[in-house]
Amino acid sequence: MSGAALPAAPALPRMDRTQLIVWAMALLPIVVLCVFYFYPLMRVLTISVTEPEFGLGNYRDIFTSSAVRRVVQTTLWICVVSSVVSLFFGYLLAYAIVHAAPSWQSWMLLAVLLSFWVSVLIRTFSWIALLQTRGLVNETLQVIGLIDEPIRFIRNPFGVILGMVHYMIPYAVLPLMANMRTIDTRYVPAARGLGASPFGAFWRVFLPLSLPGLISASILVFIFSIGFYITPALLGGGRSTMVAEYIALQVNETLAWGQGTALASSMLILVFAMLVVLGRIVKFRTMFGAA
């Protein structure tokens, strides 16, 4: 009966048919997203205002709990430091790639993307194998006599930041590269020709022009950094508890689901707010180099 309500297909103009196909193709992903993403997300938001009782108590507790404050502080300083370091190295890499000979560019980009494709868990374990007390780096340094006692590289905040920076550098490189490619390569030589020092030409001409890329890369990298879970858990020695891990603790161990989901929701809102800011600065399509 419902089938009879559908208009006969051949009567449709060509354009509408194309649109219909596009919508039909989009339907499955939309349904999947609704069922597996938006519905659970709504439930998370609901739990944050209904458990243990109805109201905004869980959100109030975020501001009054000293444990949450401690965890948020740890998260913020680790995220700020790792984002800044990622941006620094990302900027150098992007600059080098954009200014390299064309035949080199694709190889350099491939090197960046290769690390981008390796799972975060494997990278984290690789760092452990390399940097632990009896790891390759410490053993080598001891054999060649540079150090007597092994250096503690990991299972401390340094380890967490190292692991995070390694993960986030590609996220800094890609938007920066997309931006730097739009900068006219004749500007810097022109500035030099007008008497600017090499550093002056970079500082007063190239850097300001690359600022939009730098801002979008920094927001993107920072958004990634606040959600880190595995890296701090494995490289932090149990002492660098960040928000994601604290949420997992509330959900799995203390069963304070209201508190955990309130924190998760707050993080989500923060990320959305940053995305809105980001969207005002740069078009998302251009961020990863789409024309």
Next chain:
Amino acid sequence: MRNRTVTSDVETRVERFRQMTDGQLVNRRTFLNVLGVLGVSAGVFRMTPALAQGREIVLVNWGGDAVTAMTEAFAEPFMQADPDHTVYVEGAGPSSGAIKSMVESGAVTWDVADRNIPASLELGRQCLLEEIDYTIVDRSKVRPEHAGQWGVGSYIFSNVICWDTKAFPDWEPTGWADFWNLADYPGTRTLRRHIDGQLEAALMADGVAPADIYPIDVDRALAKIAEIKENTIFWGSGSESQQLFRDREVVMGNMFNTRASVVRRESDAEIEFTYAQGIVWPGAWIVMKGNPAGSAVFDLIASMQDPAAQVVLFELLGNGPVNPEAAAMVPEALKPLDPGSPENYAKQIPADAEWYAENSAEVLNRYIEAIS
């Protein structure tokens, strides 16, 4: 009309699948897992009684060696005695969060889980567990304190001091005061990133008499832990605590006797541990509310009370037999390793289940704050 055809088509397929599953082509657990992945509640399919009430019993523990060991010690003897049932040992890790989400969503696929008496109180009071059926499970095969309303003793384990004998030759710690003594016994320590058995250790190191540990003075314990936190790695999983010793990242640690005994065996006792001032825990079987196997699970739990089976588990994993009768059956050479042997039990303090059930959640958050 078309809708009706579609519905009847789905019904036919489900009916066929139901017949297939009855014919053991797909076992119930796989089927339920598939449904879980699809986000479909099992109830949707109105399963036939044969499927729903289950000839299968799922025992869930914390994975690794425990899966094969519990299969050998418990599942196989039970299946031999009762060929109508199949026991699956699964190592997914029955965390409180996993149990709560499973029970509250009505998609329970586990029957019995490997936890402890304090957790049984905490979860039982939140209506997430079935009460232990003592008409089937034998109360007299455990000590009175190990026969709880929602959990019955499964094995005994301890938080013990473990140390590297290469770092400290011809020496043995006498208690937690030595553990905290960084001046005389330098080197990195490891504590658990969880309060169980850690706060007690800190208090004993601070000079509190073992008899006066409970109720725990949390402020004092956290202050004592803060003293050594700069020199401490906090382990998350039992296997991580073992790895820290294997890699010689640490020289002393507060870890489970079960994990310590495996590292000790691997290293030819280069890594040693002692029960001096250990904290003893009663592991417990708990049953998920609305478990699929129903009361058959208590037959399994009753069979796991067999002292011989518990000795097998002890030999494989180091989990001390909880049935007092089993102590005599432990081979002479292994008796020093048994946390429940009369000599070892006397050196340790029993964990206070009631204190943990009441305070665990709040104090855990404070602990995380204190070590950060």
